[in-house]
Amino acid sequence: MDFGSIVGHKEITEHLKSLIQNNRVNHAYIFDGPKGIGKMTLAKAFAKTLNCEKGGTEPCNSCISCKTFDQDNNPDVIYVTHKTAGITVEDVREQIVKNIALRPYRNRYKIFIIADAHKMNIAAQNTFLKSLEEPPAYAVFILLSENSNSFLVTVLSRCVMFKLRPLPYDTVAGYISRTKGIDYDEALLCSRYSMGNIGKAEELALSEDFSRLRDESADIALRIEDADMIELYDIIDGIREDRVKLGQILENIYMLYRDALVYIKTGDEKRLIQPDKIYPISHIAEKSGASALIRRCEAIEDTGVKLRNNGNAQLLLEALFFKIKEK
Numbered sequence: 001m002d003f004g005s006i007v008g009h010k011e012i013t014e015h016l017k018s019l020i021q022n023n024r025v026n027h028a029y030i031f032d033g034p035k036g037i038g039k040m041t042l043a044k045a046f047a048k049t050l051n052c053e054k055g056g057t058e059p060c061n062s063c064i065s066c067k068t069f070d071q072d073n074n075p076d077v078i079y080v081t082h083k084t085a086g087i088t089v090e091d092v093r094e095q096i097v098k099n100i101a102l103r104p105y106r107n108r109y110k111i112f113i114i115a116d117a118h119k120m121n122i123a124a125q126n127t128f129l130k131s132l133e134e135p136p137a138y139a140v141f142i143l144l145s146e147n148s149n150s151f152l153v154t155v156l157s158r159c160v161m162f163k164l165r166p167l168p169y170d171t172v173a174g175y176i177s178r179t180k181g182i183d184y185d186e187a188l189l190c191s192r193y194s195m196g197n198i199g200k201a202e203e204l205a206l207s208e209d210f211s212r213l214r215d216e217s218a219d220i221a222l223r224i225e226d227a228d229m230i231e232l233y234d235i236i237d238g239i240r241e242d243r244v245k246l247g248q249i250l251e252n253i254y255m256l257y258r259d260a261l262v263y264i265k266t267g268d269e270k271r272l273i274q275p276d277k278i279y280p281i282s283h284i285a286e287k288s289g290a291s292a293l294i295r296r297c298e299a300i301e302d303t304g305v306k307l308r309n310n311g312n313a314q315l316l317l318e319a320l321f322f323k324i325k326e327k
Helices: 010-021 039-050 064-070 089-100 122-133 169-180 184-193 198-206 210-226 229-239 243-266 275-287 290-308 313-325
Strands: 028-032 077-080 110-114 139-145 160-163
Touching: 010 039, 028 039, 039 064, 039 110, 039 139, 077 089, 089 110, 089 122, 122 139, 169 184, 169 198, 184 198, 210 229, 210 243, 210 275, 210 313, 229 243, 229 313, 243 275, 243 290, 243 313, 290 313
Parallel strands: 028 139, 028 160, 077 110, 110 139
Antiparallel strands: none
16 A cells, blocks of 8 residues: 555645655545445555655555554554444544554654544534644644534634545556456446446455446436336336435436437447447437436436435435426
8 A cells, every 4th residue: 555556646645745845744635426426545654754764755554653553553543443333532532633643653653544524513513623733733624524514613723624526447457457357438337337436446346236237227318218108107116116226227328328429429439438329319309308317417416416325215306307308
């Protein structure tokens, strides 16, 4: 685990290395971006390098600090976890407040890596703020977030923010093809489908269900185009029970609508995420206008959010399919 092993995010890695080299390390950072974009990988490389006994801009991988880090038992790197849906006051007190008062065991820094930091509730953030406002010189906080808007302004003002962006499709595809032995064209499809999210693309490439679910989703999308009210309810009955699978199907249909919109605007199959699905894409494009497809995509996004918040799947799908059928 080092900066050299990170795929993409070159500007961020170079900036972090510069901070280490010039001894300008801040006490708190936020790495913000969607799940799978590489936040934890970057945090680990940064933490390992900060405490490397050689003091360079890459970890030496041979000192005690580097070796214990790789074995996940470096006493001065603390991974803040949570057992409930969010990070609570008790989590902050037990894992941060109690630990921060103790000096590092043998390293220069005591580093706190807080995964799912966006799930820290308001009370927990206020408790954390006390440690963040006047941290000891040896403390470094690395907050991993999927939604920086969830943080209090007082927390944001005391952290350096790094936004992790999607990577170029060919960069992701090349990495997956090389490291996982996946055919490049298949890896490229996964890269496009994940919109440049390397973690998600890797997950899709290794999934046994990805291809089957794409086929099933395309069939459902075609059925919706020509379905009457009775058939719409039949479709809903067939997909509403398994919420994980339902979310994947809706995401797949969203991608078909996105491609149909691109096809309407450009007529260029090379710009499609799923050129192998040209028949359902062209059929949907023929039956729907651009404005209708935009409304459909917005409706799917809204439905996805409500499903993740435990909304009623039956009612949400009814509302969604009615919107899709609107002319």
